[in-house]
Amino acid sequence: MTEPNDLATGFETHRPYLHAIASRVLGSPADADDAVQEAWLRLARTGGEDIEDLRGWLTTVTGRICLDLLRRRHTRGEQPLEPDLWTTSGPDPEAEAVLADSVGLALYVVMDALTPAERVSFVLHDVFAMPFDTIAAVLGRSTAATKMLASRARGRIRLGTPTTDSAARGIVDAFLAAAGQGDLAGLLAVLAPEVELHAGEAVIRGADKVATQATFGARPNTKAHPALVNGQPGVLITTNGRPLALMAFTVANGRITTIRTTSDPKELAQIVPSWLT
Numbered sequence: 371m372t373e374p375n376d377l378a379t380g381f382e383t384h385r386p387y388l389h390a391i392a393s394r395v396l397g398s399p400a401d402a403d404d405a406v407q408e409a410w411l412r413l414a415r416t417g418g419e420d421i422e423d424l425r426g427w428l429t430t431v432t433g434r435i436c437l438d439l440l441r442r443r444h445t446r447g448e449q450p451l452e453p454d455l456w457t458t459s460g461p462d463p464e465a466e467a468v469l470a471d472s473v474g475l476a477l478y479v480v481m482d483a484l485t486p487a488e489r490v491s492f493v494l495h496d497v498f499a500m501p502f503d504t505i506a507a508v509l510g511r512s513t514a515a516t517k518m519l520a521s522r523a524r525g526r527i528r529l530g531t532p533t534t535d536s537a538a539r540g541i542v543d544a545f546l547a548a549a550g551q552g553d554l555a556g557l558l559a560v561l562a563p564e565v566e567l568h569a570g571e572a573v574i575r576g577a578d579k580v581a582t583q584a585t586f587g588a589r590p591n592t593k594a595h596p597a598l599v600n601g602q603p604g605v606l607i608t609t610n611g612r613p614l615a616l617m618a619f620t621v622a623n624g625r626i627t628t629i630r631t632t633s634d635p636k637e638l639a640q641i642v643p644s645w646l647t
Contacts, residue, residue: 377418381410384425388432395436395493405435426504433490433508440486484523491516492523538603538621539596545619545626546594546605549584557581562625569631580629599630 388409392402409432413421421427484492487509494500494508506516541560548556561577574580592614595606599618607615620628 377413380418380424381413381428384428387425388428391429391432391494391498392436394497395433395490396439401439405432405439408435429500430504430508433494433505437486437490437509440489484526487511488519488523488526491519495520496524537624538619541621541624541626542603542605542619545584550592552585554581554585557584560626562622562627565625565627565629567629567631569633 385406388406389399389402392405393399396402396405409428412431413428418424490509491505494505495502502516502520503513505520506513509516509519511519545557545560547553548560558577558581561580563577564575565577565580567574567580567583574583592607592609595608597604597606597616599616602618602620604616604618606613607617615631615633617629617631619626
């Protein structure tokens with residue numbers, strides 16, 4: 371039997387990795403805490419004996435715990451956390467910590483439509499580059515079936531991201547096209563006169579100022595990826611495959627009324643799905 375202190379030390383070494391997996395699968399840092407704690411309890415009960423690959427064992431157990439939680443959530447009809455990425459209140463260290471943990475999940479709101487098995491297979495493979503045979507062990511499925519689950523999830527996510535409101539998405543696309551071309555008139559055509567641009571605590575008001583800021587911020591070699599951000603049409607801007615900014619748009623009466631954006635590197639580092647690159 372492994373010494374308790376050695377077992378605890380080994381577990382703590384892998385805790386951040388396990389929490390990252392659980393956070394992205396479950397969409398909630400609080401639920402992730404519970405899943406990781408349950409993984410520790412299961413490890414402690416085993417005593418650690420006969421475990422040759424502790425990281426692999428913990429990954430499998432954490433994945434199964436997340437799968438069970440997702441299944442119970444679906445059974446009860448619960449909705450996963452939709453993180454509020456931008457607030458107007460003053461700095462709150464605890465809230466900022468949750469924000470940094472959850473901003474990468476903004477793109478995963480569309481995953482609510484996936485089955486638990488699809489969601490687990492997609493996150494473990496596309497986000498954490500986990501081999502399919504390992505994921506198959508988590509799901510209790512064959513490797514071939516697991517590959518099909520991930521492929522189906524990937525397709526559903528790609529189809530789902532731009533479809534909240536086709537009219538609103540078209541207006542956002544027009545804004546991005548005009549910004550990329552430095553087309554001031556094109557920007558003014560889709561911005562409401564009193565539009566607001568929120569970037570952290572800074573707020574820019576008025577179509578002229580927001581349009582000028584948008585043309586000034588245009589960069590070469592950038593790509594816009596449609597996304598859902600807290601249920602709103604949004605985009606992830608990348609340059610050379612690396613996240614540059616995450617933006618959410620509010621559209622009313624055919625015009626953009628509010629734009630919220632974050633470009634903090636620590637926050638954007640949480641966004642790592644491989645299908646965006």
